[in-house]
Amino acid sequence: MSERSVRLLAPEGTEIGLALASVGERAIAYVLDVVFSQLLLLLFVVIGLVATVITTSEHVLALLILGAFVIRHGYFLFFETRFQGSTPGKRLLRLRVVSRDGAQLGLDAIVARNVMRDLEVMLPLMLLVAPEAAIGRAPAWLAYPAVAWLMLVALLPVLTRERTRAGDLVAGTVVVRVPRSELLRDEARGTRATRLRFTREQLSVYGEHELETLAQLLRSAEAGKADDDDLRVVATTIARRIGFEGNEPQRAPGTFLRAFYRDQRAELERNLVLGRRIADKHERNNKR
Numbered sequence: 027m028s029e030r031s032v033r034l035l036a037p038e039g040t041e042i043g044l045a046l047a048s049v050g051e052r053a054i055a056y057v058l059d060v061v062f063s064q065l066l067l068l069l070f071v072v073i074g075l076v077a078t079v080i081t082t083s084e085h086v087l088a089l090l091i092l093g094a095f096v097i098r099h100g101y102f103l104f105f106e107t108r109f110q111g112s113t114p115g116k117r118l119l120r121l122r123v124v125s126r127d128g129a130q131l132g133l134d135a136i137v138a139r140n141v142m143r144d145l146e147v148m149l150p151l152m153l154l155v156a157p158e159a160a161i162g163r164a165p166a167w168l169a170y171p172a173v174a175w176l177m178l179v180a181l182l183p184v185l186t187r188e189r190t191r192a193g194d195l196v197a198g199t200v201v202v203r204v205p206r207s208e209l210l211r212d213e214a215r216g217t218r219a220t221r222l223r224f225t226r227e228q229l230s231v232y233g234e235h236e237l238e239t240l241a242q243l244l245r246s247a248e249a250g251k252a253d254d255d256d257l258r259v260v261a262t263t264i265a266r267r268i269g270f271e272g273n274e275p276q277r278a279p280g281t282f283l284r285a286f287y288r289d290q291r292a293e294l295e296r297n298l299v300l301g302r303r304i305a306d307k308h309e310r311n312n313k314r
Contacts, residue, residue: 032126032188032200044202047121049183052201056147058115063101067094102143106136111199126198139193146192150180222285228268229293237294240287247280257283 074090111123
């Protein structure tokens with residue numbers, strides 16, 4: 027089966043493809059998160075019961091019920107908000123929730139997709155485990171369409187091209203695999219360019235606008251519209267600004283620029299997956 031991907035707006039204004047999480051990966055991540063949340067809930071209940079035995083306060087039981095509710099519904103909200111779309115289960119499988127338009131994942135989207143979870147998971151499970159409790163004495167003309175609708179909602183990740191569940195459709199999100207650090211090809215093709223590496227600090231100077239400008243320069247060089255002198259001027263300027271030590275900008279400006287483009291794009295794409303976008307060097311400086 028071919029790997030499905032989703033197109034997001036990339037750092038330089040073009041699109042990039044990110045691999046979509048499979049239904050199996052999402053299911054495993056969800057089961058892991060359920061296990062983790064239930065263990066956390068169990069620990070809280072044990073502490074609450076011990077507190078109930080030790081103290082005679084009538085408020086302990088109420089706090090226990092309230093705490094269980096918060097853990098039950100706040101687990102996903104907390105982790106996806108705190109870690110930009112990543113829960114412990116997703117982190118183990120290298121998955122992350124990202125906004126469909128490439129923007130930063132907002133609290134409204136996180137809340138929307140998690141509020142829908144009971145409708146997508148809990149109600150269909152209740153129908154399977156205890157149909158009488160879920161449907162009650164509802165007439166057939168109402169019960170059967172309701173059951174069909176709930177099952178359709180539960181099966182959306184299998185039926186949709188981007189494997190989105192109802193919560194993703196409402197929130198405008200998708201679940202993707204976090205890309206591993208790899209050599210990006212694009213304008214950075216070539217074996218010599220792979221020898222150069224830049225630090226995270228050096229890659230924090232420029233943003234999307236500068237990357238787009240550099241990509242245009244490299245394409246011009248490949249088309250014979252820019253010579254080594256043009257590349258050398260840009261390479262030495264970049265090297266001086268990022269504090270790069272070495273003679274590659276003078277000796278092999280094309281190699282230096284392709285290597286810098288490769289690593290800079292990888293860094294900006296990583297930030298995009300994390301929900302952080304830097305338009306240009308001025309915005310980068312303002313966020314420091």
